[in-house]
Amino acid sequence: MDFQIEPAYEAKKHEDSIYKKWEESKAFSPKIDPNKKPFTISLPPPNATGTLHLGHAAMIAIEDIMIRYHRMQGYAALWVPGTDHAAIATQSVVEKKLQAEGIKNPRQELGREKLLLHIRKFVEESRSTIRNQIRKMGASCDWSREKYTMDEDMNVAVNTLFGRMYEDGVIYRGGRIVNWDPNMQTTVADDELEYKEEKAKLYYFKYGPVTISTARPETKFLDKVIVVHPKDKRYKKLVGKEFEFEWIDGPIKAKMIADDCIDMKFGTGAMTITPAHSLVDYELAKRHKLEAPQIIDFNGKIKPEVSKEFAGLSITEARAKIVEKLREKGLLVKIDEDYTHKVAVNYRGKGTIEPQIMKQWFVDVNKKVIQWKKKKCSIKEVLQDCIQSKMIKIVPRRFEKIYFHWIDNLQDWCISRQIWWGHQIPIWHKVTAEQLKILNSKNDTSTLDLERLNINEEVQFSTTQPKSGQWFRDPDTLDTWFSSALWTFATLGWPNHTEDFKYFHPTDVLETGYDILFFWVARMILASTYALRSDKLPEEQCIPFKTVYLHGLIRDINGKKMSKSNPETCIDPLDMIEKYGTDSLRLSLVMGSSPGNDMRLYEEKIAGYRNFVNKIWNASRFALMNIEKKDLDAEFNESMIKSNADKWIMTELQKLIKSADHDLKNHQFSGAGTKIYDFIWNQYCDWYLEISKGGQKNPAVLLYVLKNILKLMHPFVPFVTEAIWSNIGKTMLITEKWPEYNNKFIFKNEAKATELTKEIITKIRSIRSESKVEPGKKIHAFVYGGKNTENIEQDKETIMRLARLETMELSISGEKVKEAKSIFLNDIEIHLPFKGMLDLDKEKKNIQAQIDQKNNFISALEKKLSNKEFIKKAPKEIIEKDMERLNSEKEQLQKLKDQLIEL
RNA sequence: GGGCGCUUAGCUCAGCUGGUUAGAGCAUCUCGUUUACACCGAGAGGGUCGAGAGUUCGAAUCCCUCAGCGCCCACCA
Numbered sequence: 011m012d013f014q015i016e017p018a019y020e021a022k023k024h025e026d027s028i029y030k031k032w033e034e035s036k037a038f039s040p041k042i043d044p045n046k047k048p049f050t051i052s053l054p055p056p057n058a059t060g061t062l063h064l065g066h067a068a069m070i071a072i073e074d075i076m077i078r079y080h081r082m083q084g085y086a087a088l089w090v091p092g093t094d095h096a097a098i099a100t101q102s103v104v105e106k107k108l109q110a111e112g113i114k115n116p117r118q119e120l121g122r123e124k125l126l127l128h129i130r131k132f133v134e135e136s137r138s139t140i141r142n143q144i145r146k147m148g149a150s151c152d153w154s155r156e157k158y159t160m161d162e163d164m165n166v167a168v169n170t171l172f173g174r175m176y177e178d179g180v181i182y183r184g185g186r187i188v189n190w191d192p193n194m195q196t197t198v199a200d201d202e203l204e205y206k207e208e209k210a211k212l213y214y215f216k217y218g219p220v221t222i223s224t225a226r227p228e229t230k231f232l233d234k235v236i237v238v239h240p241k242d243k244r245y246k247k248l249v250g251k252e253f254e255f256e257w258i259d260g261p262i263k264a265k266m267i268a269d270d271c272i273d274m275k276f277g278t279g280a281m282t283i284t285p286a287h288s289l290v291d292y293e294l295a296k297r298h299k300l301e302a303p304q305i306i307d308f309n310g311k312i313k314p315e316v317s318k319e320f321a322g323l324s325i326t327e328a329r330a331k332i333v334e335k336l337r338e339k340g341l342l343v344k345i346d347e348d349y350t351h352k353v354a355v356n357y358r359g360k361g362t363i364e365p366q367i368m369k370q371w372f373v374d375v376n377k378k379v380i381q382w383k384k385k386k387c388s389i390k391e392v393l394q395d396c397i398q399s400k401m402i403k404i405v406p407r408r409f410e411k412i413y414f415h416w417i418d419n420l421q422d423w424c425i426s427r428q429i430w431w432g433h434q435i436p437i438w439h440k441v442t443a444e445q446l447k448i449l450n451s452k453n454d455t456s457t458l459d460l461e462r463l464n465i466n467e468e469v470q471f472s473t474t475q476p477k478s479g480q481w482f483r484d485p486d487t488l489d490t491w492f493s494s495a496l497w498t499f500a501t502l503g504w505p506n507h508t509e510d511f512k513y514f515h516p517t518d519v520l521e522t523g524y525d526i527l528f529f530w531v532a533r534m535i536l537a538s539t540y541a542l543r544s545d546k547l548p549e550e551q552c553i554p555f556k557t558v559y560l561h562g563l564i565r566d567i568n569g570k571k572m573s574k575s576n577p578e579t580c581i582d583p584l585d586m587i588e589k590y591g592t593d594s595l596r597l598s599l600v601m602g603s604s605p606g607n608d609m610r611l612y613e614e615k616i617a618g619y620r621n622f623v624n625k626i627w628n629a630s631r632f633a634l635m636n637i638e639k640k641d642l643d644a645e646f647n648e649s650m651i652k653s654n655a656d657k658w659i660m661t662e663l664q665k666l667i668k669s670a671d672h673d674l675k676n677h678q679f680s681g682a683g684t685k686i687y688d689f690i691w692n693q694y695c696d697w698y699l700e701i702s703k704g705g706q707k708n709p710a711v712l713l714y715v716l717k718n719i720l721k722l723m724h725p726f727v728p729f730v731t732e733a734i735w736s737n738i739g740k741t742m743l744i745t746e747k748w749p750e751y752n753n754k755f756i757f758k759n760e761a762k763a764t765e766l767t768k769e770i771i772t773k774i775r776s777i778r779s780e781s782k783v784e785p786g787k788k789i790h791a792f793v794y795g796g797k798n799t800e801n802i803e804q805d806k807e808t809i810m811r812l813a814r815l816e817t818m819e820l821s822i823s824g825e826k827v828k829e830a831k832s833i834f835l836n837d838i839e840i841h842l843p844f845k846g847m848l849d850l851d852k853e854k855k856n857i858q859a860q861i862d863q864k865n866n867f868i869s870a871l872e873k874k875l876s877n878k879e880f881i882k883k884a885p886k887e888i889i890e891k892d893m894e895r896l897n898s899e900k901e902q903l904q905k906l907k908d909q910l911i912e913l
Numbered sequence: 914g915g916g917c918g919c920u921u922a923g924c925u926c927a928g929c930u931g932g933u934u935a936g937a938g939c940a941u942c943u944c945g946u947u948u949a950c951a952c953c954g955a956g957a958g959g960g961u962c963g964a965g966a967g968u969u970c971g972a973a974u975c976c977c978u979c980a981g982c983g984c985c986c987a988c989c990a
Contacts, residue, residue, distance in 0.1 A: 017950070212990090224990060237990090271988055281990045290988040351989075408917065415916070415986070524985095567925085569983085602926045602938080607918080608983090610925060618938060621952040632949030673929090680927065684937070696954085703948055772956090779944065779956040811947090812955095860933070866970035867932085 013634040013737055019627035021591025024733045029145055032732075037744045039152045040086035042513045049085040050517040051077060052498045052555075053144075053151055054530070055159060058093035059100050059136045062143035064564040064572060064599070064611065065523060067583040070147040071596040072561060072679060073521050077150055078725035079674050082748040088514050089150060090501045092157035093140060095133070097490040098358050101431040102194060104129045121453035122430055122485075129431050133160075143584065148592050148728045150744065155510070157501040159493045160433075167500035168433045168493050169473050171541050176437075176471045178379045180389070180540075181425070183437075183469070185369050187285075187292040188424055189354065192310035193361030195456070196428040197370055199489060200421065201528050203363060205352040212349035213333060214277070216341045218255035218264055219248055223277035225351055226284075227336070228328040231258055231316050232303050233282035237294065240268035242279050256339060258332060259317055267298055287365050302367055308458055310364055325364075369461055371426035371435060371486065373536075380543050392539050393417050393532060396553055402535065404558045405677050406606040409527060416528050423533075425489045428456055432487030438475065439482050440468035446480045457486050491529055495537035498554035504541065517555045524560040524606055531558055559677055562608040564599070569610060579612075586616050593727035594620035600679050600726065601687070622687060623730050626723065629695045630734040633716045636702065637709045642738055648754055650710035654805060655701045657757035658764035659715055662693050667751045670722055679726075686722050694719060697768060701808050713738070718749045763801035767809060770802070774813035788816035857906055864903040871896050 032038060040048070051073050056066055073089065081087035108116040108128065116125055137158075144151070157164065175181040189198040214223045220236055236253075238245040245266065252265045264282070271294060272279065285295035285302035295302050307313050312328050314321035320328050336342050354363040378386040382395065394417055396402045397410055404410045426435060441449065445463050449455050460482075470476050475483070496504070498520070502511040516538075520531065538554035566572045566579035574580055586595045597619035603609040644650075651660055666689045673682035694715060702712060717738065724731040724743050735743035774791055791813070793799075799820055802809075810818050875896070 015949090018952075222990080226990085273989060276989055283990080288988095288990080290990075293988070412917070412985070419986075604927075607926095612925080614939065615925075617952080621950095622938095624952045625950065628950035628953090630949085635949065676929070678929070681929080684927070688937080695950085699949075700947095700954090775955055776957080814947095863932085863970070868970095870970055 012637070012639040013631075015627075015631045015634060015737070017628070017631070019591075019624050019730055019733070021593065021623070021729065022588070025146075025148070025592055025729045028729055028732050029148065031742065032150065032744055033153065035742060035744075037081075037742065038089070038150050039154050040081075040088050042509055043086050046084060046086040048514050048518075049077070049080040049087045050514045051089045051519050051521065052501060052517050053089060053091045053149075054520075054522045054526075055092040055094040055157075055494065055497065056140050056144075057096040057099060058133050058140065058158065059096065059103065060140055062140060062147070062583055064581060064583050066144075067147055067595060068561055068564055068599040068603075068609075069521060069523070070144060070149045071599045072559070073519075074147070074149050074151075074596075074728070075600065075674075075679055075725040076519060076521070078728060078744065079748070081150070081744070082721065082724070082746060084747070086513075088152055088155070090155050090157065091141075091144060091149070091151040091153060092159070092497070092501060093137060094490065094494055095158070095160040095432065097427060097429055097432040097487060098194065098196065100133065101129060101429050102359060104132050104431075107132070115454075117430070117454040119453065126430060146584065146587055146592060148596065150728070155501070157497075159490070159497075163503075164493060164496070164500055165433055167496050167504055168488065169436045170505045171496060171537060172436055172488070172492075173471050174544050175373065175540065178377075180374045180377055180379055181371060182374060183369055183371050184422075185367060186372070186422075186424075187289055187365050187367050188370050189356075189363045190308065190366040190368070191356045191359070191361045192308060192364050194356065194359055194429070195308070197368075197424055197426065198356045198363060199424055199491070202357050203354045204357045204360075206355050207350055208353045209348075209350050212277070212346040214343035214345070215336055216343055217257070217280075217282060218253040219266075220245065220280040221278045221343050222280055222282050223346070224281070225349065226287075226329070227332045228312065228320075228325055229284040229287050229305050230282060230332075231305055231312075233284060234262065234264045235283055235295075235298075235300060236264055236266040236280055237269050237272055237283055238266060238280045239272040239274045240270055242268075242272070242274050245280060256341070258335060259319065269294055269297070286367050289365050292365070292367070304367065306364060306366075308366065369457065370424050371437075371484075373423040373425055375420050375422055380540060382539070382543065383549060389536055389540065390417055390420055393420075393535055396535050396539065401550060401553050402556060402558060405560065406604075409524060409558075409560055409606060413527060413532065416532065423489075425492050426457070426484075426486040427489055428458075428486055430485075430487060432490060433493050435484040435486050435488060436471060436473045437484040438470045438472055439484060440466045440470070441480050441482045442466075443480055446482055449482050455485055457484070460485075491533050492537075494530060495533040496541070498534060499538055499542065505545075507545070516551060516553050519557045519559055520555040521559040521561065523563060525563065527558075527560065557677075560606050562603060562606055565608050565610050567610055567612040569608075581611060581613065586613070590616050590620040591623060591729070593623045593730050597622065597683065597726060601683050603680055605677060622691065623727055625691060625695065626719075626727070626730055627734065629690065629699060630716055630720070630737075632699055633712045634737060636707055637713050641709045641713055644710065646710060646714045650708070650714075651755070651757075652708055652711075653706045654760045654763045654767070654801070655698060655706055655808070656708050656711045657760035659694065659698045659711065660755040661757050661761040662689065663715055663718055663749075664751055664753075664755050666722070667718070667749045671751070674725075683726050686719070686726070690719055690723070697764075700812060704808050704811050706808065721746055721749050759801065763805070767802050767805040771809055771813045774809075774815065778814075789814065790817045790819075791815050792819045792821070794821045861903065861906050864899055864906065868896065868899050868903065871899070 040046075053073065054069065056062070077087045077089045104125075105116045108120075113119050116128075120128070141156075172181060189200065189203060190196075191198050210225045212223050212225050213227055214221055215227070217236065220238075222236070224230060238249065240249070248266050249268045250266065252263055254261055254263050271290070272281065283291035283294055283300075284305065285291045285300060286304045287306060292302065294300075303316075304313060305316050306325065310325055312320045312323050320331060323331065333342065355361060356363060373389070375389040378388045378391075380387045380389065380392050382392050387395070394414065397404065397413055404413065439460060441463075445465055448463065449459060452459070465482075469484075470481065475481060498517050499511065499515055502508065502515050504511055520534070522531065534554045539552045542552035543549070564572060566576070566581070568579060570576070570579070572580045583595060594616050598611060598616040599609075601619070651657055666685060669685055670682045673679070673685065698715070702708070720731045720735055720743060724746075728744070732743045735746075739746065770793060774789070778789065793809075803820065806818060806820060809815065875893070
């Protein structure tokens with residue numbers, strides 16, 4: 011025995027040192043090589059200050075499988091890692107931290123530069139955590155090319171794209187209704203909203219000639235319009251008229267208009283509108299050219315201009331008081347207590363959204379400025395075309411539909427955020443000396459101040475202070491998704507067309523959760539096509555990736571979203587790595603999951619795969635116990651394959667290589683994994699190794715199959731396979747060549763003989779178990795099976811050993827066995843004909859049924875092919891395919907007929 | 914209101930373009946320490962593939978209807 015290996019695999023002992031070896035070998039860093047094809051993935055950058063959760067773990071596992079598979083296939087496989095600055099999330103964490111330290115209003119007290127310093131320090135301190143956690147997962151990504159969305163060169167890229175879009179008039183500043191979060195004092199994009207169901211009161215008030223219903227009386231001060239449906243008979247005569255009546259702060263005048271957005275069945279069918287604080291009302295007001303006065307200020311309080319009595323009150327305070335006042339005036343009709351409605355909240359921080367009208371920066375999605383396939387196209391059209399023309403494929407397919415639907419409803423994208431952590435908008439506003447003084451007098455000057463001062467519309471795009479005149483830089487930063495939209499190409503050096511960029515872009519696969527299809531995926535397509543088309547690259551090089559693979563969400567055992575607030579079912583990937591090893595965790599995240607579908611994860615599943623990892627380890631250990639060091643040097647060739655079992659396992663291995671390859675190419679990772687798993691455990695271990703324990707030991711095949719198993723399994727379980735490989739390989743497994751399907755190693759007849767041997771053994775075992783043979787009783791088996799008998803003659807020893815037979819008589823016909831029968835009288839006897847022959851009639855019937863089925867099919871197909879109309883209409887390929895099918899079916903039919911005759 | 918997905922063994926899920934007797938893991942039951950592994954081995958039980966109708970020689974798979982669950986989108990004041 012030349013190899014000394016411990017009897018159990020301890021992941022902790024190996025993982026860190028193996029990862030270090032990989033890194034040091036530079037296996038993760040592909041060189042630009044014109045003789046190789048590139049394969050690129052950009053890691054969706056986790057939050058720089060975050061920690062690894064199961065979603066990340068699943069993402070890394072899947073991406074690493076793709077990268078390792080391609081690397082072994084000889085691609086220059088590049089996986090670019092990085093982290094995201096997560097603007098709102100990070101700034102609010104740091105602000106809260108500072109507040110806890112006694113700085114009540116960090117923005118006001120510290121000012122921009124100092125606060126940013128605190129944030130940078132915080133990010134720097136916590137950034138290594140996530141990096142190390144990615145390493146823990148075994149990610150074979152190229153750390154030498156690591157990026158951070160706030161890197162200096164990322165800023166250059168962001169500003170470059172911003173500049174081009176600004177010059178094209180695609181980025182514009184405009185007053186529009188936006189989602190304002192009074193808590194965080196910033197705007198939020200439409201798709202960053204979440205809707206929470208909330209129970210509320212629905213108030214009915216007398217409002218001039220009608221009764222209106224509202225859940226938000228506090229916004230109703232200046233409502234001057236009653237809206238009804240044009241077809242509503244109750245109000246038809248009143249439309250267009252003006253009314254004067256008593257309201258919250260005395261008498262007001264209001265006009266009635268008609269619009270078909272009104273639901274006649276809701277409430278009384280009449281409503282008033284508050285354009286400044288409701289997205290719907292704003293659209294309606296725009297259609298009817300109505301005023302939109304601000305009622306609630308940016309802190310969520312009633313403005314003094316609106317009402318002296320209620321000035322400065324918060325929404326909830328004001329609501330109660332206003333309702334009380336209207337009740338006193340006798341205008342309150344009733345209160346519906348059982349009303350539920352949806353409240354928009356910021357998905358980060360969960361603050362309630364208060365729609366506001368304000369000046370913000372937008373990306374125009376409808377302006378036709380992109381030169382795309384010989385036409386001027388808008389962003390919207392390009393986004394559509396990329397998927398429609400199949401330049402980009404989404405896996406699974408159904409998400410393409412969802413994507414199109416989203417684009418149809420796409421509105422201009424609000425890209426400015428009123429926070430400081432992020433890429434500051436490279437725009438300068440022209441101001442007067444006096445205005446500049448006011449703006450500079452405050453630490454926390456915001457875009458609201460610009461609005462209050464009513465500054466000049468003149469702006470200039472520049473990343474540095476313009477020289478002549480007084481200019482004030484726009485205080486806002488860009489939406490995080492604006493910078494992460496450039497991820498695929500800016501990480502490769504853009505705006506410079508570096509060697510990396512030219513070689514590795516477009517990337518091959520973007521793998522991410524379906525929950526950020528809109529947030530991120532669509533925006534990456536937007537940024538990439540815009541930026542690279544303006545570089546005059548051909549269209550097919552402008553897409554950020556060729557395939558989008560969307561994985562599902564990881565849920566807990568009850569199907570709920572995993573959250574730390576539920577520690578019983580919440581799983582921390584790092585705990586699992588500690589307990590079961592990375593390989594086990596990776597398998598549990600990949601196996602049994604399919605793209606786009608959510609998956610439940612629980613500890614038992616991970617433990618199950620730990621058992622498998624250990625099985626690989628021990629199977630290898632056994633194989634190596636039967637191999638000598640000198641065997642490692644021998645080149646494997648056909649003549650080394652000897653027994654039926656050898657030929658069978660070699661044949662099975664070829665089948666496995668073929669199907670695993672097919673699955674991996676088609677993003678069916680679970681399928682590939684399951685097939686390899688089954689091969690290792692149920693074929694190699696349970697049969698081949700067991701057979702090997704007898705006289706049929708063959709180190710050459712043992713080793714050859716082992717090596718191939720390790721290679722096939724490596725993308726899934728990189729650590730344990732590499733650990734085993736270190737005993738037998740000269741170089742590391744990570745850079746070994748992927749197994750190739752080889753016709754030479756297919757042995758149909760011998761493989762079939764071994765299948766028969768397996769069946770016989772299984773059958774005897776089953777009989778033994780069912781008939782409850784007492785321990786110590788001897789079993790004598792008589793096996794007879796026609797012409798196949800000769801083929802399994804050499805497996806006699808194996809059958810006897812594995813089925814634990816005392817004696818075995820093998821014969822072509824049953825006659826000889828009958829004679830031998832009298833020899834064994836006292837012990838258990840088993841008469842075992844080959845498969846099916848036990849019940850000859852049944853077998854015959856079975857085959858006859860199959861023949862009938864084939865006959866039916868063939869006649870149906872022939873009928874179809876003799877139909878002249880079909881021949882005329884159908885495409886050639888289909889007819890050819892049918893012809894092929896017909897021939898193969900006929901062949902199969904003949905085989906079945908032969909079988910029947912044989913019986 | 915519109916769209917999408919899921920429903921397969923007790924549990925968690927595979928099942929790609931229709932094709933032998935529908936699979937796996939876990940759990941259950943019965944055996945078993947044998948040249949690696951008890952994180953093991955052998956065997957067994959367990960499914961009218963959500964319901965109904967249709968296309969087909971043939972349906973878990975394709976079409977339609979319905980039900981339950983879940984998700985996304987959208988202008989319920």
